[in-house]
Amino acid sequence: MKKIACLFVLVFLGAMLPIMAQPIDPSAFHGAEATKPRYRAVYQLNTGDTSVIRHALANIQNSLNDPRLKGKLDMELVVYSGAFVAYQKGKGYFEKELQSLQKQGVILAMCENTMKMRKLSRDEMYPFISYVPTANGELIIRQQDGWAIIRP
Template identity: 80%
Template sequence: MKKFNFLFVLAFLCALVPAMAQTADGSFHGAEATKSRYRAVYQLNTGDTSIIHHALANIQNSLNDPRLKGKLDIELVVYGGAFAVYKKDKPLFEKEIQNLQKQGVILAMCENTMKMRKISRDELFPFVSYVPTANGELIIRQQDGWAIIRP
């Protein structure tokens, strides 16, 4: 039993030392971006303006991350109450989303939400893209290896 306890403590310490070494001298700077491409889909389904602003800021932060520069594909999938982000008559987010689109972000709207809420394409910004269902888009993207991010 003493041998087992000794081995357990030794294994614990061996696991702990590398973790401590990463932060003790301040040398840890996050994960390295070793792949040629990274893909993330942000899902947004609330009309809460603070959450919408937070989500858009998160996307911009990802685009600004120096480790991901030139390696990042992003899609914003909007459904449910979040449809307001793409409405022409509420241009509160227009500049932010246009800026994201100019940086290559795919701006997708759920057509199922549009049917349920009786929203026409004419009510949305002309630069918005469409997907049949947000859930279907998220399922497909996840199975294709995209990170799913929900603010």
């Protein structure tokens, strides 16, 4: 009986091997197809590292520029912890990029809990920023609502 089972497995694997080993033609692959009417993603930032922040903003812009997602994308950027510097006036690091993203419909949300912990006021943030009670709460709710959570 063992020999028959082993023989069956070998025959089955032998039949499957050509199917599994077929090379993919790179010119035939064009990425995933955007078949849904809407896509939703929330980016989270919790570091003050300006290179990470710049990278995240570029990634958001790249998503907005993807021709498959044009007119189908809802985006939010949630900032907390050390990343508050991205939204802080006077630094000027990211003001133009943030304003551009907001004009394209990206929600720019700041964690009020971080502001309390760091003794920051709304006057210190860009006037075009929105606020959420906690970043973690926002991420939990968005994820349960089906949003993709992206952490650069």
